[in-house]
Amino acid sequence: VLRSARFEFRTREEAVAIARWLGALVPDSACTEFALLELMINAIEHGNLEIGAHPKSELVRAGALDAEIARRLAEPCYRDRVAWLDVLRSDDMTAYTVGDSGPGFAWQTVDEPGPDRPSGRGLSLVRQLSDSLAFNPTGNVVTVRLR
Amino acid sequence: MVQTSRSHDTATIRISGRFDFRCVKSFHAALDQGCATWVVDMSAVEYIDSAALGLLLLLRERAGNDPARVRIRHANGQPRDVLVMAKFDRMFVLED
Numbered sequence: 001v002l003r004s005a006r007f008e009f010r011t012r013e014e015a016v017a018i019a020r021w022l023g024a025l026v027p028d029s030a031c032t033e034f035a036l037l038e039l040m041i042n043a044i045e046h047g048n049l050e051i052g053a054h055p056k057s058e059l060v061r062a063g064a065l066d067a068e069i070a071r072r073l074a075e076p077c078y079r080d081r082v083a084w085l086d087v088l089r090s091d092d093m094t095a096y097t098v099g100d101s102g103p104g105f106a107w108q109t110v111d112e113p114g115p116d117r118p119s120g121r122g123l124s125l126v127r128q129l130s131d132s133l134a135f136n137p138t139g140n141v142v143t144v145r146l147r
Numbered sequence: 148m149v150q151t152s153r154s155h156d157t158a159t160i161r162i163s164g165r166f167d168f169r170c171v172k173s174f175h176a177a178l179d180q181g182c183a184t185w186v187v188d189m190s191a192v193e194y195i196d197s198a199a200l201g202l203l204l205l206l207r208e209r210a211g212n213d214p215a216r217v218r219i220r221h222a223n224g225q226p227r228d229v230l231v232m233a234k235f236d237r238m239f240v241l242e243d
Contacts, residue, residue, distance in 0.1 A: 012168060016167075030194060030224070030225035030228075031225075033194070034194075034196065034225070034229065037167075037196055038196065038197055041168070041196075041198075057201075060171075060198075060201050060205070061205060063171065063172065063175040065168075065171065066168075066171060066172065115204060115207070115212075115238055116204075116208075117204075118200075118201035118202070118204045118205050118208075119197070119198075119201045121197045121200050121201075121233055122196075122197035125197060125229065125232055125233060128232055129232075
């Protein structure tokens, strides 16, 4: 029985592999996979690579997000940053904690984006799916509990 | 995978497998073709992420934010759950 584990990741592709593997361990695989991937991709894009919410929307609109992520992953100031995921499982609930090496963000003041913003929905969707979601004060570590 | 076909003034974007951040490039390429009305056929989509939601909003924007010009067809399972949770059923026509 897997009770606890730690994963480290740098790229979105690594995050997909981890989320799919962990999703397969629980009955509601799609929900777990979705929640973990959203949080892990946030940790990479907004955390480690420090791409702000509004710049991300502009990059999405211009079709330039992939190139910007690749560019930042190779930059000396970002390339050694690692994000991590801790898993703590009990019989009926699992706590997943995602952390990154970025400066954090003001999670207290994040709004749900309007229809004109093509990004920024992940967090509010994860909140709806989870039993609880909580950030550390800095905003670079988030814990979500899922059944 | 993203495939586009066209009949008269309607373009159909058919996505299969995972509709996620890895579809961004091909979805953008489909949008660049321009069209009067769009159908997004999601019958073969098994999973969507928030990046896919962003792409659907870009399509809506490209169609002048006119709900009559974009239809999302055959979204079921996780994709439909996520669309409804994100309130996309209020911004798009979701067809069975």
